[in-house]
């Protein structure tokens with residue numbers, strides 16, 4: 393038997409979450425953001441769930457080519473654009489839309505011979521101060537792009553530094569002021585702006601983390617009540633049970649001390665599987681369908697849980713580390729991180745299974 397840990401990917405949840413995005417921003421097209429191998433879920437695994445969408449956005453050229461080779465016919469956006477003059481050829485061959493965030497990228501495009509003009513998203517630095525043209529330089533960059541023969545349609549784009557709180561109006565204002573006289577589609581919203589800032593929806597939204605059912609703020613309570621479903625379940629089993637007497641400890645560092653007699657379950661999951669080592673005692677976990685908590689320090693291959701509320705759970709009892717019942721954010725937040733990081737950091741050694749959506753089974757049965 394393999395070690396009893398696995399991750400399950402639920403394409404249906406992503407399909408459901410994308411439909412929720414479309415209802416939330418009903419007048420916008422959506423770039424499904426699948427960077428970082430679909431936030432750790434695997435592009436090929438989740439592709440059927442976004443295959444009816446409007447566009448796919450990512451940032452690795454290799455990933456873009458993989459998406460094209462899956463047969464995706466619609467736009468693919470490179471969120472960081474090209475990294476080198478030679479990338480223009482790849483963008484041309486695979487009909488990629490490229491973000492342009494600096495003069496060098498305009499130089500590379502202007503110098504290239506292409507089979508057809510390349511569509512771009514011209515990125516404004518509206519306050520994040522990572523990539524993009526400053527508002528005062530933006531119109532000039534737009535003029536240069538519009539006079540470049542190898543450039544086709546020019547979309548106008550920016551990215552928020554603070555979309556997870558209410559303080560984004562200043563960035564929207566900066567964007568609007570600098571683009572007032574320019575034609576082209578607008579794209580501003582990441583997941584947080586999709587959920588909380590309708591003013592920023594515009595022509596194209598760019599949801600990432602909410603497609604996978606995780607909170608843009610890293611706090612589960614901020615998306616409680618929204619119909620977002622987890623796209624990844626990390627599950628394992630109890631492989632050992634200990635009964636501690638009051639005063640005994642469990643795990644490295646003896647950090648957890650039992651204050652009474654208690655049953656402890658040992659779970660086949662550790663930080664080498666992608667579970668955060670910083671998860672403190674009290675982090676929620678589901679054992680045998682019952683919510684309980686982690687106790688003691690997470691080790692490389694194991695972690696320990698309090699079996700007090702799950703009296704019937706013994707060896708082999710199923711454990712959900714995160715997924716449909718325990719939001720990944722509930723594990724991330726006490727560990728000092730965000731769900732994005734945990735999903736992306738799922739370790740290679742964890743076997744991954746994909747739920748077959750019922751609709752696909754029905755189609756298979758029909759032919």
Ligand SMILES: *Cc1c(COP(=O)(O)O)cnc(C)c1O
Pocket residue numbers: 425427471551581582583584598599600601602608
């Ligand atoms: C990652 C990314 C997104 C998606 O962000 P989420 O917070 O996951 O929705 C949108 N736009 C750009 C430019 C990005 O890099």
